Structure formats: C-alpha cells, structure tokens
Amino acid sequence: MVNNMSDGEMKMTYSAILRDKDDKKIVRVQFERQNGATLEVAEGVLPEGRIVKQNGYSPDEVKDLEKYLMDNSDDIIARAKVISNPLKWL
Structure with missing residues (x-):
C-alpha cells in the first residue's frame, strides 16, 4: 500500500450514519497521521464527541x-x- 501522507499531516474520514449496539444513530470519525513508519490512528464517535x-x-x-x-x-x-x-x- 502506498501512503502519500507526509509526517505530521492528519487525515480525517467519517462514516455514513450508523446504528450502535443500542440502536442509536452515530457517526464514526477516524483521524490518521504518519509518524515515520508508524500510522497513528484515533477513532471518535458522534454525537458523543468522544475518542x-x-x-x-x-x-x-x-x-x-x-x-x-x-x-x-x-x-x-x-x-x-x-x-x-x-x-x-x-
């Protein structure tokens, strides 16, 4: 896989509207950045606004x-x- 992100550059992606285990509507948001050879990832959930x-x-x-x-x-x-x-x- 080729990754075109520079070190420190952050990319955000998000899902469509999903349902969680309690049948509540949520959106999953993922933040990614390259740190040398390591891809660092943080996943958040809306509407909670929590990582x-x-x-x-x-x-x-x-x-x-x-x-x-x-x-x-x-x-x-x-x-x-x-x-x-x-x-x-x-």
Missing part, C-alpha cells in the same frame, strides 16, 4: 480531537447524512 480508540496520540491531543469533534459535530453529521442517502449522490 473511543487511539494509538500514538498524547492525552492533550486526544482532548483537542474531542474538542474538534464537538465544535464541528453539526457539519460532520450533515456530511454523513449526505453519504448515507445514495439518492443525494446524483
């Missing part, structure tokens, strides 16, 4: 990512709704 899994991020960075999720939750959820409905792709 649920991570490797390679400091506690302060996790707090910053959670703040980012909360500050941008409306926009991320709106974008997830668009990809959840294939009719809006056209």
Whole structure:
C-alpha cells in the first residue's frame, strides 16, 4: 500500500450514519497521521464527541480531537447524512 501522507499531516474520514449496539444513530470519525513508519490512528464517535480508540496520540491531543469533534459535530453529521442517502449522490 502506498501512503502519500507526509509526517505530521492528519487525515480525517467519517462514516455514513450508523446504528450502535443500542440502536442509536452515530457517526464514526477516524483521524490518521504518519509518524515515520508508524500510522497513528484515533477513532471518535458522534454525537458523543468522544475518542473511543487511539494509538500514538498524547492525552492533550486526544482532548483537542474531542474538542474538534464537538465544535464541528453539526457539519460532520450533515456530511454523513449526505453519504448515507445514495439518492443525494446524483
């Protein structure tokens, strides 16, 4: 696999609207960055705005990512709704 990310550059991806084990609507958000040969990943969940899994991020960075999720939750959820409905792709 070829990775075109430079060290320190972060990429964010998000899922469509999903259902969790309690049947609540959620969006999974993943942050990735390259650190030398290591790919560091943090996975968050909206609307909670909480990082649920991570490797390679400091506690302060996790707090910053959670703040980012909360500050941008409306926009991320709106974008997830668009990809959840294939009719809006056209």
